[in-house]
Amino acid sequence: MLDWMNWLVGAGILVIAELFTGTFYLLMIAIGLAFGGIAALLGLSGPIQTLVAAVVGVVATSILHRSRFGRPAKGSANRDHNVNLDIGERVSVPSWQGGRARVMYRGALWDVELGPGALPEAGEYRIVEVQGSRLIVANS
Template structure:
């Protein structure tokens, strides 16, 4: 097996490993290894192949790290329906007292507070945020 084939085999293994991890960093290293394969195909020496693979891999990783794909999304877990399944749920409020109420929700009593722009009227409300044992609601 020639040098350029070896570089591509290792790059292929990293691409497969990246499919299992879900990150793009292994893919960037695989791009660097592909650059090493191109250098080997062009007849470069072993150290030059390694240097080109390392340089391209480092640059690709740095570009990825600075992009929006390199950083995890920072979302407020109290408002994220993927984290808290209560978001979007409905509660019925009989009466309000100073913007607060107590309701029965999922078999337990919860404190309920009005969210921004919500009106304190008796009726159905939609849960928009969960802060500890308080449900922040908006008009349904």
Template sequence: MSDWVSWFLAAGLLVILELFTGTFYLLMIAIGIAAGGVAALAGLGGPAQTALAAGVGVLATLLLRRSKYGQTARSDAGRDANVNMDIGQSLSVAHWVDGAARVMYRGAQWDVQLAPGGNPEAGSYTIQEVRGSRLIVK
């Protein structure tokens, strides 16, 4: 089998593996390996093919890392309903003392704090945030 065929088969295998992982990093390495295949088609020797494949793969990975697709979205877990199942749930507060209360929620006593701009009256509230063992409600 020719060198260029081996390079392109390896690149194709990495593209298939990338489809299972959902990241773009294997795709960047596959681009580097494909560059090694192009170098083999151009008639360069084995060390030059390998060096070109490694250089293009590393460069493509670094460029991906610096792009918006390589950055992970950072969010506050205390406010994210996808991370914390308590966000968006409702609870009843019988009475407030200086913007704070103690309520029974999910079988345990919780400290509850009123979010800024809220009105401290008895009633039903929605959990907006969780800070440690304190529920912030509005």
């Protein structure tokens, strides 16, 4: 098999492996291998092909690492609607005792606390955070 075919087969294998991992890092290395294949098509020597593949892979990986796709989300799971489906739901609070209350929510009693800037009035509240068995709420 020709050199450029070897490079592209390697890139294809990494793309398939990347589909199983869910990260983009293997895809960046596959891009480097594809550039190694392009270097082979241009007739460059084996060490130069390897150098091109390595440099492009490292540069692509470092660019990915500095982007927003290379970093985990900084938000707390306590406030993330995608993690906790209670975030954004409504709860009715009949009365407050010092910024705290007990309410029936989803068939069970929950402790409720006021979030920052919320006013302690009887009525409907929106859940903004869940801390264990405590609901942190804001005025709706």
